[in-house]
Amino acid sequence: MNELSPQTRAQETSGQRFAPVAEVGAAALVLIVIGGIYMASYAPRRAPLGPPIGLTIASATLVLANLVMLARTKGFAWDKFFLVGRWTLLSYVVAAGLIEFAFVKDHTSGGPLVLITAMLVLFAVIVPLIISFTVARYQSSEAHL
């Protein structure tokens, strides 16, 4: 009959056994977005780089922590993760490339360009990570007894 207690069902549905990869990824994304808004708000002038560098480092740290948590995840639908991940990665690499193109076109160079490139790399990694994790967590066998 596979009768399950409400608590067990709630845990399964919420995916609580998985690390908070999506939540940490969202936090990393928020940091990148704040950094991007900060830099854009100074355009066409050169923005002070200290705050966005700090935000980028913090975001990169969260992404690394996320990758470690993800690598330790057990009972995960890795096939679905990589299936969704590679296509969304392709999609967001193209999107990030478009944004980079716009900044290069607008003669952004030196430190700001390096920083923007780093932020875009993080952006292109974070979003596919969140999307593919969210899809895969609900495709995992444990979540569908």
Added chain:
Amino acid sequence: MLGIWGMWGAMTDTTAEVLSTGHAARHSPPLVGPAPVIQIVPLKGLPIVAVLIAFLVASIGFNWQWGLDFNHVAGGGLWTGIDLFVGLVVGPILGRLSIPARAEFSARFMPKMVLLMPTLVAMTLASGFQLALDLGNLKASSPNHSWLIFSFVVVGVMAVIALALLEPANLAVLFEMRKPRPNGEVIAKLMKRFIYAAGITGLMQVATLIIMTRVASQ
């Protein structure tokens, strides 16, 4: 993306009906009739997206005024219009349809949104930033400067909601619906995200309309 939200609110009703059957909700097909065949990314639409993105790139690359205006006005108008139309018109209608009709509509509609909305958002934002630079609206001395910074914040909030909540949930639901026996509880949980974010994104769209009309009239 209020539109998606309104529709998914209707889908949540579907889930509630499915779940109201108790045990059957978990171990029986939750949708009456044959499960709809779902193509998550409509491949036929990719060439159209490629053409629009190429047009966007050319407009920015050559600083083509008409191209930038077209991308920003057409993309922004469709983005906001689709969100509001689907949320306020299609969503309530969908909520009154039979469960199989809702499922079939969603199975055909949501994959199109997977391509359409990111394309419109890219057209709007990329051309908008370029226009703001060209027109001098980003300069600190411009009367529109503070409005544009406000619009960056609005777009930032919408971007985080769309990228971290809506799009992952959208794809997860589509994958769930492709299963022979979709899990109603999983769909209901993912739909909750849409409902909570609907209010925020709706406010953001209204805020965007106010900001952009304000900028255009100064």
